[in-house]
Amino acid sequence: MTDHTEPIADCRLRGALDLFAHTWDPVLLAALAAGPRRRVDLRTEIGGISDKALTEALRRLIGRALISRHPGRHAPPGVEYRLTDLGAGFVDGPLRSLAAWVSEYGDELRVPGETDPPLRRS
Amino acid sequence: MTDHTEPIADCRLRGALDLFAHTWDPVLLAALAAGPRRRVDLRTEIGGISDKALTEALRRLIGRALISRHPGRHAPPGVEYRLTDLGAGFVDGPLRSLAAWVSEYGDELRVPGETDPPLRRS
DNA sequence: CAGTATCCTAATCGATACTG
DNA sequence: CAGTATCGATTAGGATACTG
Numbered sequence: 001m002t003d004h005t006e007p008i009a010d011c012r013l014r015g016a017l018d019l020f021a022h023t024w025d026p027v028l029l030a031a032l033a034a035g036p037r038r039r040v041d042l043r044t045e046i047g048g049i050s051d052k053a054l055t056e057a058l059r060r061l062i063g064r065a066l067i068s069r070h071p072g073r074h075a076p077p078g079v080e081y082r083l084t085d086l087g088a089g090f091v092d093g094p095l096r097s098l099a100a101w102v103s104e105y106g107d108e109l110r111v112p113g114e115t116d117p118p119l120r121r122s
Numbered sequence: 123m124t125d126h127t128e129p130i131a132d133c134r135l136r137g138a139l140d141l142f143a144h145t146w147d148p149v150l151l152a153a154l155a156a157g158p159r160r161r162v163d164l165r166t167e168i169g170g171i172s173d174k175a176l177t178e179a180l181r182r183l184i185g186r187a188l189i190s191r192h193p194g195r196h197a198p199p200g201v202e203y204r205l206t207d208l209g210a211g212f213v214d215g216p217l218r219s220l221a222a223w224v225s226e227y228g229d230e231l232r233v234p235g236e237t238d239p240p241l242r243r244s
Numbered sequence: 245c246a247g248t249a250t251c252c253t254a255a256t257c258g259a260t261a262c263t264g
Numbered sequence: 265c266a267g268t269a270t271c272g273a274t275t276a277g278g279a280t281a282c283t284g
Contacts, residue, residue, distance in 0.1 A: 012228040016220055020142030022276075040245060050278050055247065059238035064231055069244055071246095078245065086230045090223065097219035098138055101212060106134040108208045109186055116181035119267065120264095122191050145257080162265060172258050177267065193266095201266065241247065242284095248283075256275075263268075 019064070019090065024049055024057045026095060029083065032067060033091045036082035066090060141186070141212065146171055146179045148217060151205065154189060155213045158204035188212060 020026055024046070031037065031045055043054055058081065061067045066087035070080040083091065102109075142148055146168070153159065153167055165176055180203060183189045188209035192202040205213065224231070 012231070013221060013224050015231055015233060016224045016228065017142060017148055020139060021145070023139075023143070024277090026139055038245080039247085051247085052249090052279085053277055055241065056238075056277080058241060059244075062241070062244050063236070063238040066231075069241060079247095086227055089227055093223045094216065094220040098216040099135060101215045102135050102138045105208055105211055106138065109134075109137055109188075111137060114185070116178075116185040119177065119180060119184070119191060122181075122184050160265080161267085173267085174259085174269090175257055178257085199265070246284080249281085251279085251281105253278085254276085256273100258273090259271085261269085264266080 028057050032083045036080045038078040154205045158202045160200040
């Protein structure tokens with residue numbers, strides 16, 4: 001995954017592809033697009049995400065500079081997470097582009113779920 | 123991403139996100155964007171992909187109607203794969219948007235590789 | 245509420261060997 | 265060349281219990 005000439009497998013693009021690779025990462029980014037959130041609110045708002053998965057996704061996205069962590073220093077307790085400029089740009093660009101494509105052509109996208117058939121007879 | 127409580131985890135968007143979830147699927151789509159390819163050419167052109175992973179990716183993307191399979195009926199032997207209209211649109215839209223974002227902001231995207239640090243001290 | 249740690253299951257993916 | 269089948273290592277992610 002490191003040194004081919006293939007454009008898409010280019011290292012930097014690979015890093016961006018990985019932002020989609022983990023189930024919850026794009027979901028988390030989209031949730032934060034509506035504004036800063038505390039951990040517990042993210043959890044209930046997203047729904048279906050486990051505590052562990054949430055922690056890992058937060059770590060990953062902080063590590064990649066897409067979100068930032070802000071321990072509340074005042075009255076309302078809790079730690080807030082928010083998008084960095086980079087993260088906001090990612091949501092407004094690639095993620096929004098994907099959402100737009102889905103609303104336009106999503107109907108033609110066959111649903112995963114069935115086992116994919118062998119190639120010989122397709 | 124606009125006004126639902128569960129924007130990204132919406133079923134249809136989830137299906138599109140899954141197009142990125144498998145390591146080789148977007149790479150394969152990008153390779154086919156340059157024109158129809160035979161299996162062996164895809165393999166060498168992409169580089170680093172195993173036979174098994176290639177077969178699985180082909181199956182998956184055919185199952186989701188993004189690529190199609192065309193057994194050569196004439197002179198040059200081999201089976202050709204090509205993008206469907208849906209697949210071509212996906213490459214031109216979301217995938218290209220991601221590539222554009224990377225060339226613009228890719229430098230700020232921290233490289234994965236190190237273990238992501240705990241949250242307490244970040 | 246925020247965050248960590250452990251166990252467990254399913255799925256990914258490379259390597260390899262084999263068939264048409 | 266096209267495609268399948270099996271094995272093994274790695275990993276994502278849910279459940280749960282526990283600490284600050």
